Every structure is written in C-alpha cells, then in structure tokens.
Amino acid sequence: MGEEQASKSSRINKFVNEKILPPVMKFVNTKGVKAVQDGMVYALPFIIIGSIFLIMSNFPLKVVSTALQNSGWAAFFTQAYTATFGIISVWAVVGIAYVYVKNEGFEPLPAALTALSAFFLLQFMQVDSPLKAAKASGITNAAGKVVVSGHAVAQNLDKLPHAMQSFIMSPVTNVFNITWLGGQGMVAAIIIGLLIGWSYSAMMRRGWEIKLPEQVPSSVSKQFSAMIPAGVDLTACMLIFAGFKAFGNTDLLQWIYKVLELPMQGVSDSWAGAIVIGLAVPFFWFFGVHGGLIVGSIASAFLLPNTAANAALYHAGKLTLANGAHIITNEFYNNFINLTGSGITIGLVIFTVFAAKSQQMKAIGKIELIPAIFNINEPFLFGLPLVMNPFLAIPFFLTPLIVSLSTYALIAFHILPPLNGVAAPWTTPAVLSGFLIGGWKMAIWQFLVLVISTLLYFPFAKRYDKILLEREQKNAAAEAKTEN
Template sequence: MNFFDRLQNGMDKIIAPIASKMNDSKIIQALASGMMATMPISIGVAAICILVSLPIPGWSEVITKLGISYVGNEIMQVTLSGLAIYLVINVAYNYASGEGENGMTAATIALGIFLMMMPVFIRGKGYFLQAIESKYIGSEGIFVGMVISILSSVVYCKLCKKNIKLKLPDSVPPMVTNSLSPIFIAMIMFTVMAVVKYLFFISPYGNLFNFFNTIIAAPIMKFGATPGALIAVYTFACIMWFFGVHPSPIISTYAVVLTSASTANIEAYAAGQPLPYFGLMVMYLCVYFSGTGNTLGLSLCTLKAKSERYKSMKAITLIPNLFNINEPVVFGFPVMLNPIFFIPMILCTLIPGLLGWAVTSLFTFHFNPSIALPWVTPTFVTAFMQGGVPYLLLIIACIAVTTLIWFPFFRMADNQAYLEEQEGNKND
C-alpha cells in the first residue's frame, strides 16, 4: 500500500465521518443558506457603493456637494453595515423550514429577540437618547445574531413539536390560525429572554452584546481573523476537496469570521478610519480566486496540452474556472484522488496566501470593502473594483505563481496521457 492509499484510508476513518456530520448538520445548513440569502443585499447595493466610493480625483467633492455621498453612506449603514439583521432572519427561517415548521414565524421571533436584547437607552454626560446603536446590527452583532437565530429557532421548533399551540376551531381562516397558534411559544420565549436580558443588565457587562463580544467573539476574532488562520482553513479545505469531501461545510463555518471582519472593515471605511482587517480581506482573494485549490492555473496549463485528453479538457474547464466554478476541473481531470495533483492542490492555496500576507505586511493601498460582486465574477475584475491596479497586480501574480506550480505536475499527467494515446494508436 503506497503513501496515498494509506493517507486516503486514514482520512476515510477520521475526517470523512466528521465532514459527513458537518454536511448533514441542519445548523450548518441553516447558517450556509442564511448567509447565501443575504447576497441580494450585498450585491443589490454594490452599484451604490461603487458610485459613492469611486477613486477618481474630484469625484468625492462633487458627490459630497450634491448630497449623494451622504445618502449613499446612509444606505450602506443599514445594508452592508446592518448585515446582522438579515442574517438573523434568514438563518432562523432556513432552520425552521428545514424542520418542517413555519419559517416566517421563527424568523420573526428570532428578530424580535435579537432587537430586544439590544440596549436602547444611551446615556452620556449631559445627554440621554433612546436609540439602537448601529454597531449592534453590524460587526458587533453578527456573532450574537448567529447564536440567537439558531437557539431561538431550535427552541421554537422543539416547542412546536410538543404541540404547545393555541387551539382554534377549524372554521377560523388558516391565515389567522397560523398567526395565533404559536402565541404561547412566543410568550414563553420572550419571557425567558427578558429574564436573561435583566441578568446581563445587572452584570458588569451591562448587556448580552458586550458579554459575548468580550468573552467569546473577541478571542475567536483574535485567532480566527488572522492571516495564518485564513491560510490554514483554506488549505485544510483543499485537503478535504482532494479526498472528495466538499469544502462547503468548512468554509461556511469560517464564513462567520469573514463576515464579521468584512463588516468591521465597512464600518471603518464609512467612518474614514483605517481598516482593522485590511490584510485578511485582501488575502481572501489570494487563497480563493478560482474555487477551492485555486485551480485556474491548472486550467490555463491545458493551453499547452499535447494529449487529446487534456486538449479536450480546455473547453470544459477553462471558461467555468474563470468564473470561479472548478468542479469540472476537480472531477474532470480529475484532481480528486489523483496522486499527481495532491502536492500542487495544497501549495496553490498555501503559496498565494503567503504571498498576499507578505504584500499586505509591507504595503498598503486603497481598498474598498463595501464593494461586493457576485461570486461568479472573475477574480481579477473583483480585485480591480475593490483595490484598483495594485490589487489587480497582486491577483495576477497569484495566478502566475499557481500556474507555475501546477505546470510541472500537469506536464507529468499530460505526458502519461499522451503516451497512453500513442500506445493505443499503435495497437489500433
């Protein structure tokens, strides 16, 4: 038994069951679906963000004078910087719907609890306001929102299954029944959370958000929102992908950290402050610019193919991979479980990640975190829109480096295929 056979058997025994449980987890599925469901918000306001933030000399002065900048920043404040609200609604809805319960009711209760837990009286020296601070619906509310949406929807579904509902006659219209039947469940949940809110109010933290962000979220962000953690997570995802385990559960779990970091950057950008996670978000495209494993370089290698097998792969893989779809590469070459491609699969995430880390440690450039484009947008387009020419050059360098890493291994596979084809022609 060779090294790859032993490695695969070990992965099948240890990693595969864990990955399978993650894949089947309704909580992971709800988180992934909930985050995907916020895409209409981030992409829907992309044009506005670009308009407000165009790095053209004199443009900022013009739109500020016309009031466009003011309106655009307000829009970003309640969309991109208010992402926690949309996540709470969508995660709770997806979880409850997956359990066969009323998703809208679960989402409404989750949102109500999320807002209820926020402090709404702001006291200061000489002033007293009644308002919700924007930070609680932004970067400081995302982790709390995730926890509240999952816990509230889990409790809601369990209480529904215990049939704790208001019984109404069949003659009552279904719309009324659906609205009133969970009223006892809502009363129980809001009462319990009111007690929780009070306990946090009398604690040294003052509210749930301060407690959570101090005790839980801060350590997670301290270690998780680092360049090393980003590289490690996506390298591990590549290993899983090589062995046929889809990386989406791993990436979806880590996406909570990336979303918090991105939202914090947007808030800082809108306030004219330095981006707290500049390096991390710039590096994100370096480790994930054409799907897990950065396989665009491998697709580009097909332009130099000798064998008919890999010449035919050119039309199948290159165009999809330009648009960040790499399943045709992973399954078509195949890369998955192909010993020749194991080493470059790992290196093509690790090396660009280290390159991005080095560049962002040595240099800074204008980066607009509020610009969000569809995930199928070619990475070099996204890089140029977010960071202009410097970011574009960094991504081009990453593509070039990964192409050089893939090429000798591709050449080995291509030569094998070519020799097999030649032998087949002789036999014919």
Template structure:
C-alpha cells in the first residue's frame, strides 16, 4: 500500500505542478471576472419577464447589454490567449505582460479573415468559444517561445543607466518580433491547405473531438471518480482534475451563452454538460457531496464527535467549503465512509444529467457563478428556480446514500466514546483512592 501510495502521490504531484497545465487552468480561471460580467449582461438582455423586457425596450438599453456580452464572453478567446501566456511566463520567471501580449497578437494573426460587404475583418465566431483551443495553444506555444529566446539571452542589451522599463521593453523586442514572424508564416502556410486557417484546423482536428468527448456523461463520471479516489487517499483531487475540467467544459458554457444570446430557447441549447454543470452538481457542498453528509449527521447521528464536526462544517459547507468535514471527521482513508464519499458525487452528477436530458429541467445557460456562492442561490443564478430544485433533489439523494454508513460509523464512535468515558471514570477513582 505504501509503494502504491508513493506512486499515486508522485503522479498527482506531477499533474498538479505541471507548468503548462497550471498555466491553462490558472489562465482560464482568470477569465472568470470577464465571464461573470458577460453573464450578467446576457441575463439582463434576455430575462424572460415581460415587464423587464418592456422597460429595457422603452429606455433603449437592451442593445448595450448585448454589446457588454459581445465584448466579454463573445471574444473570450482574446482574453484567454493573453492570460494563458501571462501565467506560463510567470511559471518560467519571465516578464509576464510582454509574453501575454505576444501570445495574444499571435492568436489574432492565426484567426481567419472574412469579407462582409467588401470589408475584410476578423471572423468574430473564432474569437469566442470556437477559438478557445487555438487561444490556449497560442498562449502556451508563443509564450514559451518568448521565454526560451529570453533564456538564451537573444535580446537587445541597453547600456547601464537606462531606466529599467526601457531596458525590459527592448529586451522583449527581438523575442516578440521572432514570435510574430513565426505566427505570420504559420498562418500564411495554412492558407494553402483545405482547412484555410490554423484556427479552423485546430477546431476540426482537436476541439471538435474533445468537445464530443466532454459531451459524454461517461467522461465526466470518470473524471469525478478519479477526483474522489485521489481525495480518499488524501490528495487534493479537485486541484488535479481542475485543469481538465476547465479546458474541456468551459467552452461548452460559452457555446450555451452564445446560443442564448442569439435567441435560442433554453430547451434547445447545445450542451447539457459544462463547467457550470460540474460546479453545481458534481459534489454539492464540496468534493464528495458532503452537504448531504452534514445534514444526515445533524439529524440522525448520536455521536458527539460527528455532531461537533458537522456543526462546525455546516456554515462552510453551504459555501462549498468542506475541508473541515473532510479532514475533521475524517473522510480521508476512512474505510467506512469510502463508498458514499466516492459514490455520492457520481450519483448526483448522473441524476442531474438524466433530469436535464429528459427535459424535466432546463439546460444551463452557461452563466458563470462565482465560487463560494451559497448552494441553491448558485443554482438559481445559473438556471432559475428549477435548477435550484434539482440541486435540492441531488442533496436528498446524497442523504440516502450517506445514511446507512453514518449509522455504521455511529456504532463505532459510540463504542470508542463509551470506552473513553469508562477509562476516564476509572482514572478519577484511582486519583480519589
């Protein structure tokens, strides 16, 4: 077991500390403020309340809400290309802002052009969800190229006494020119292919198959299973799989928001699964769906230890913070609780998927709700009262899964607590004698 654990720890450490995966995960997570602003603008533009529609039509502000969405989520790939490149340069201890700018203009060079009414411009559809994988690749490749050139000291050296900001500017000039020239050549060469552009090549060869994979609920269940298995062995599984979740499922949120902005009905949105789906249903209250466990312990448990931990964990659990429960009960390496701890988020994910797939509950709009928003409130913001109701159903399902195991754990705890009390009494009698 020790040898197995060592191998698992080494593998998990390599994944969670991989510079490129961290750059992708942190870079995409850094787009969250942009996504939230765009999500709010979209909600205000399409809010299905007749009085509100009439009001925004009267004051003629609806178009501005649409612009707010178009300039945030609608061009999310521009922000992502900069932020991924920025984060990667930070990992290599190089100037982050110039690296992010090189990544961004390289991505824009790679974006195909279209002609509308004799005006040639960038294809806006490739600046949103369709261009996200191209943005990630450009962020990684060109930022790393920029850092590599600087590491080899291929730069313009300024004499002593020149202000540092000027020195940094000229130091990045040659790496920036080389990176931009390479991006231009690649873009030009792809113009001779059947794909027409590098962006279309990436979308057809890489993005489409990956999105087909991520639209399969089995793939998400496998990711959640790996996450929970790592958690059981004391490894922060959410950090390990976070990069994959963000890269695979955030584009699906953006696709749903684009469709909603285009007037598509909620029932006709392209994706059931998305990052917001994972955040809302794949472990309500934190990894393991521990909000259900807290409820079961508070209602049914007679163990003083379990009750104390549950009471301390109840408030954080409502905000999806469950470390007090995971480490305080504990759930890590707890053979009694292993089955429900791993199984609950899987069941919650499957129940939510089937409920939305059947049409009983609406598809998620893709709106990004900040981490830490209380349970049910986050569901309401992401999809309305019916999504909040679906969260509640999933919580009750988790309660049924945890209940028999909590009772079994109670028996063991009560024995230990009784034994401890008896030892305490014997100790007091000895002191009296």
C-alpha cells in the first residue's frame, strides 16, 4: 500500500514538474511580469505611509475622529493621504517603466518620466463640475452634513439663464482628475508602463538616439539620447488620445477601466477568486516554488485596485458592499491567506513547540516560532519540510482554502465589515494587522483563524511527529548496536 501511494505521488510530482511548472515559471520570468513585480515595489512606501494618514483622517474611535475633524487636522491628513496612497497609479506607471528599461540595460529615469507623461497625456485633464454631484446628493459641510439638499440645488440652478447653467455645469478643465491617479487607473498604469518600457527599450536598442560629442557632459548627453524614443512614444500617445476623444468621446484610461479593470475586479472579487487564491499559494510552495512570489506578482494587478477603491470609500465614510466595496483585496491576500506564512502554519508551530516529541520537530519549532509571529515560515517550508511532504499536505492546502472562503462569507453576509484599504505591512503580527485593516471585529476573526489553523494541523502533525519519533528511535537503536 505504501509503495503504491509513493508511486502515485511520484507520478503526480512528475506531471506537475514537467507539465505545469515550466510554463508557469516561463510566464513569471518574462520581462513584463518581472517589471510589474519589481516596479510595484516602488509604490510600497507610499502605500504604507498613506495608510497611516488614512487611519488618522478616519480614526476608528469616534471621539478622536470628531476632535480631528473639528480641529481641522483631518483635512491635513486627507491631503497627505491623497498625495501618497491616493495617487498609487502614478507610482506604478513610473516604477514599471523604470524597472523594464533598467533590466534592458539602458538609462531608466528618462523612460520612467516618459511613461508618467504618457499616463497624463492619455486621460482627460478635467473633472466634473461639483454642482453636478450636488444636484443628486446636495451640498455638505466639512463635517459631511448636508446643508443644502439636492432638490434645492436643482431648483436654484433651474432659475438661472440657460447659458449660465451650461457654463457653471461644464467640466473644470486643465486639472488632473485624482480618480484616475488612484486605484481606478491601476490597470491602465500597468499597461502604459509596460508599453513605454518595451517601445523605449526597442528604440534604444536600434540606435534611435541623438549622439553628442564626447566633450558634452554625460548628464546632458543622456537626456538627448532619450529625446527620440520619448518623442516617438509621446507622439503616438497624443494620436491615441485624439482617436479616443474623436470617435468615442472618452479617453484610454476610462476605456481600459470599463473594458478590462472592472471585469478583472469582478473575477478576482468572487467565490471563485477566493478559492483560486486560497489554493494557489500552497500549491506552488508544495512543489518547491515560491508560491507567494508567483501569486503575488500576478494577483497584485487585480487586488491593488480593490484595495485602493476600498480606501477611497473608507475615507469618504461609505465603506459598505452596497456602495461597491470589494471583499477580496491585497490585504485579504496578505493578512488572511498568508497569515503567519504560506499555508497559515501557526497551528503547526504551536504543535512543534508545545506537543512535539521528535527532536526534528522540536528543533525546527524553536527556530520558526519568532519568524512565524511576523508571517515568515520559510524555515518550516524547507526545514521541516512542508515542501513535497504528503503527511502535511492536507492541512497545508486546506487551511488557507477554509480561511479564504470563510472570510469571504463573513464579509459577504455582513458579519464582518469590508477591509478598509489600510495597507498593513505583511510582517505585521496577527490580530494587530486585523485591527488595522478592519477594526476590532477583524482582529477577533484573525485570532479565530489562528485557532482554526491549530485544530487543522494538530492531528496531521501528531501523526507525522510519531513517524519521525519512531525513525529517530530506530536510528538511535541502530547506532547503539553499531557502537556495541
């Protein structure tokens, strides 16, 4: 029976390693995916710093929140949030183009600035008149209280001459719309960053550059070298903008948002998304491939816009599913599916520290205890190991799947609130991260997740520990016999 099971396991491993992993790894290591993966890192400091400002502008305690509003400090924190987390797509487009061109061996900063210029060029530089929204929801004061109803606004506008109505209701031009600089522009930022990085590198590789004499300082020469690729890219972007405006009365960013981003968010933010994300990380890790790196680099394109959208709703005081809040966000992935490490292995840590009898599990448990608090479990993955270990495969796969589905259900049925968009660093310990990303209810749920992990891992860990102990006793007996 054991030989038959081992043979079956060997066939599965061979199939995965020969048929599944090669194309996945080939995709993950493509220039575009590497650029997105490494380029998004440049946005991380602004996301985390912006999250702090987001918390301060909407402090969880009502008495503190009211005091900040009345003192005017909430407005200052809002300004800081808007200029950091609120323009996440700006950091993304710059970082992605920068990394792509840098990996190709060319000076990256001119390409990054070209991508930023293209990102601005391809969107309408206008916002709707504030009165357009006021006609529907009314005029509010600094505290968010409606002081003039939408009906009253509409009645007063209707009394004005038609020409004046048209003038004051027309869009405000020559301004950036921060809606498209935030989460709603993320997919467009990724696409533009990649296209500019690719085209800029291709032109530089073909020698499309202005070469100045050697006597010219290199800092000046490099900028002239970038002039032709940047000029070609920006001219092409101008023509694209003109085409969308002339034939669709829209711009590229709005088109991408409607055609690509909204469907992508719908797929990721679903029961199917919860299942796929919950299973994908342990699946790759089980076969020795960095599951967090693979899934994170792909999923971030879907989940970061969800995070940014929830942050905007939280900041506006409208964080509900009815208002369009998302259930699955980047924090759902970081702070639940990967809580205490891939596979949510805290239950296994608790067993090895307090209940293990074999020396192997005791030793690795002492090593893993502190890293697990900060959501790091590579010592377990490779040292226990969990990689290619059939004895612990069931809880390793099952725990994140159960947690993913149950967390989704608790939010979907309004037992837990949607995640607020605060980006707690992935090393933030459990319970604390729950409080930051969703308040006291989410902190309690994270604690219960730790209990679930313990209950699921204990019986399998106990069986594996028994096997290791018998093996150690057998080896000790054999060594003693050899010495005698």
